Amino acid sequence: MNKHDNRHKQAIDEPLWWGLFSAGGVCFAVLLPAVILFIAVLLPLGLLPAEALSYERASALLFSVPGFLFVGAVVCLPLFHAAHRLRHGMFDISVGNDSINKKLMYGGAALLSIVALGLVVAGFLG
Numbered sequence: 172m173n174k175h176d177n178r179h180k181q182a183i184d185e186p187l188w189w190g191l192f193s194a195g196g197v198c199f200a201v202l203l204p205a206v207i208l209f210i211a212v213l214l215p216l217g218l219l220p221a222e223a224l225s226y227e228r229a230s231a232l233l234f235s236v237p238g239f240l241f242v243g244a245v246v247c248l249p250l251f252h253a254a255h256r257l258r259h260g261m262f263d264i265s266v267g268n269d270s271i272n273k274k275l276m277y278g279g280a281a282l283l284s285i286v287a288l289g290l291v292v293a294g295f296l297g
Contacts, residue, residue, distance in 0.1 A: 191248065192251065192252050194248045195251045195253070196249075199248075202244055209224075242291050243288060247280075247288065250284055251277070251284075258277070
């Protein structure tokens, strides 16, 4: 397999990674500041009622279908965003083999996503 064939093979899955990168960046830029605002600013300042994020209410929200979607948007998509940035950064400075880096970065993001979503499902079922 020559160098041209390898580039063509990589180009097939590249739109998937760029799509996950874009979605993760949007979720990171839009949803995470809102989460930080509510949990780290408004709640400690007493601008939200204390029971708004009580353990029982937060647990019920997290371990549900909307919680599953929330974790997917706030945790999993930014993981793929970070993996894509790291992979292309390593490619730009010529660290390692790109095909191995791709497997490590996206595989790590997928594994951490499965763990995060699995914990939500386990809490939902248990």
